[in-house]
Amino acid sequence: MSHSLSMLVGSYVVLAMVFGQVARAAEEAAPKPPELKVLDRLVGTWDSESISRPAEWTPKEVRLTAVLTREWVLGGRFVQERASDSNKMEATVMFGFDPQKKVYRVWRFDSEGSALEMTLQWDEATQTLSGQTDLGNGLTNTTSIHFIDNDTHEWKGVVKDAAGKVFFDGGGTCRRRK
Helix, strand or coil: HHHHHHHHHHHHHHHHHHHHHHHHHHHHHHHCCCHHHHHHCCCEEEEEEEECCCCCCCCCEEEEEEEEEEEEECCCCEEEEEEEEEECCCEEEEEECCCCCCEEEEEECCCCCCEEEEEEEEEECCEEEEEEEECCCCCEEEEEEEEEEEEEEEEEEEEEEECCCCCEEEEEEEEEEC
């Protein structure tokens, strides 16, 4: 290895070490927001049953079962969900809290190429995360996750256009595996 290449590689190693130390110091300096405790309820392995009622995107009723595995990732600041349903579709969902915007953020990606970003608010009185998201093209998604107890939560999602035409109407129940 030439001297200049060796110095360049050495510089990158030192730079990577410095950035790693800076990132660790920033993580230690920025405490995790207490709002993340709400997402703790999602962690674990879940059996899910869902239904998509007849709507524009699902002309016939569709019932699915799925296994969801959720764990804390990225320094305990996000909950990552990995899902596989009875139709062999896979999905990855990331849940987090945005302390600047004071909202819960959710990103969902699936093996059919769909992607969705949502913002949700927490209602302590009803134990529910809920919100509306503009999907573009005049469509609005209304979503909620209601925590019934430590081992059960229900979700609902409805997508409508401005005239009220329903494109998606679904929901489901998740039960923690024992």
